[in-house]
Amino acid sequence: MAKHNSHVIALLFMVDMSSIVLGAYNVLLGAYYGLESNNLPTPWKVMQLCEKYNIRRIRIDEPNLDVIESFRGTNIEVSFGVSNGLITNMATNHTAVEEWFANYIAPFIDDLTINYIVVGDKAVPGLDDSILPVMKSLQDLLNRRFLGQVKITTLVGLSALGVKAPPSSGAFDPNVFENMRGILQFLWGQGSPLMLSLNPYEAYAYNNISLGYATFTPQLEQNPPIRIDGNLSYNNLFDEVVDAFYAAIDKASVGHVAIAIGETGWPTNGGNDGASPKLAATYNINFKNHISSGKGTPMKPNIYIEGFIKSLFNENEKPEGESRFYGMFNVDSTPIYSPVF
Numbered sequence: 134m135a136k137h138n139s140h141v142i143a144l145l146f147m148v149d150m151s152s153i154v155l156g157a158y159n160v161l162l163g164a165y166y167g168l169e170s171n172n173l174p175t176p177w178k179v180m181q182l183c184e185k186y187n188i189r190r191i192r193i194d195e196p197n198l199d200v201i202e203s204f205r206g207t208n209i210e211v212s213f214g215v216s217n218g219l220i221t222n223m224a225t226n227h228t229a230v231e232e233w234f235a236n237y238i239a240p241f242i243d244d245l246t247i248n249y250i251v252v253g254d255k256a257v258p259g260l261d262d263s264i265l266p267v268m269k270s271l272q273d274l275l276n277r278r279f280l281g282q283v284k285i286t287t288l289v290g291l292s293a294l295g296v297k298a299p300p301s302s303g304a305f306d307p308n309v310f311e312n313m314r315g316i317l318q319f320l321w322g323q324g325s326p327l328m329l330s331l332n333p334y335e336a337y338a339y340n341n342i343s344l345g346y347a348t349f350t351p352q353l354e355q356n357p358p359i360r361i362d363g364n365l366s367y368n369n370l371f372d373e374v375v376d377a378f379y380a381a382i383d384k385a386s387v388g389h390v391a392i393a394i395g396e397t398g399w400p401t402n403g404g405n406d407g408a409s410p411k412l413a414a415t416y417n418i419n420f421k422n423h424i425s426s427g428k429g430t431p432m433k434p435n436i437y438i439e440g441f442i443k444s445l446f447n448e449n450e451k452p453e454g455e456s457r458f459y460g461m462f463n464v465d466s467t468p469i470y471s472p473v474f
Contacts, residue, residue, distance in 0.1 A: 164443075165194060166192065167446040170451075174465070175203075176199050192395065193213045201245065204245060208246070213237070224263035230274070234271065240284075248283075256287065262312050271285055274343070285474065290307075291374070304439050318380060318381065333398065338407060338408075345357065345358065349423055379392065380432065397443060400455035413459075447460035447463075
């Protein structure tokens with residue numbers, strides 16, 4: 134009888150997980166909530182906007198108590214990071230880690246779902262020797278509170294790679310390899326992904342990548358671009374970049390570490406003709422469909438990838454140009470284009 138019951142429980146678990154993954158894109162998809170602006174709506178209104186448009190995950194760069202408080206008691210998961218400016222001190226000062234934890238984690242344990250703590254925003258190279266000690270110290274504090282559901286990661290960009298193409302040759306910069314290997318060992322041990330910053334518009338606007346390849350729409354091209362890498366073929370930039378990181382991870386020989394997309398999106402203004410609401414909507418819906426399809430990438434097929442679309446709002450205090458115009462919503466909470474959630 135006990136054996137029969139265990140089979141029933143296992144089956145129920147499988148059905149439940151299937152409904153979570155396949156039946157609700159928002160489990161995999163979230164929104165980056167950038168705060169570099171002086172005209173944003175109040176965090177309370179942002180929380181209401183997220184509920185209205187079924188946005189169930191948000192990520193902010195640094196813990197903002199007003200923002201965190203506004204999502205308290207909701208079913209919206211929140212991710213936030215340890216800012217780059219704090220990492221060096223926290224790497225050697227355990228009291229600073231405890232204070233950070235006491236300010237931003239402990240008060241919210243009972244009524245806020247914290248998804249990720251992100252130690253460093255594109256801090257590799259530069260702070261790569263300090264990231265792992267902070268991760269370990271925070272993990273110790275989480276373990277003491279039995280908070281295994283909170284995952285720790287770091288956000289890296291292309292600057293972490295020494296070799297980017299072809300994807301199978303992807304490798305971390307030799308100057309950061311050993312530190313990245315330690316970080317990856319930690320992530321593998323905790324079941325946490327490595328978080329990537331992926332900016333396809335920059336590749337299109339400044340590096341001569343075709344529009345169709347950058348936006349998952351090869352049909353826009355007269356001759357759809359196909360990149361061949363051994364027995365693998367690529368028809369979009371996203372898969373090429375993600376697989377370059379997977380190849381780099383594999384070369385570190387620490388076991389399988391998943392990848393999550395910490396930020397990606399497309400600007401609606403501020404750049405060349407490619408910066409438009411229409412193309413932003415196209416990229417974001419294609420990104421959503423791609424990560425939630427379960428197709429994975431040519432190198433790592435049949436996987437789902439989590440991701441955060443940048444950004445909820447335009448940010449008028451960012452540097453001039455397209456970086457100010459990644460918002461999906463106006464500051465009055467009306468959509469700039471049809472939301473993809």
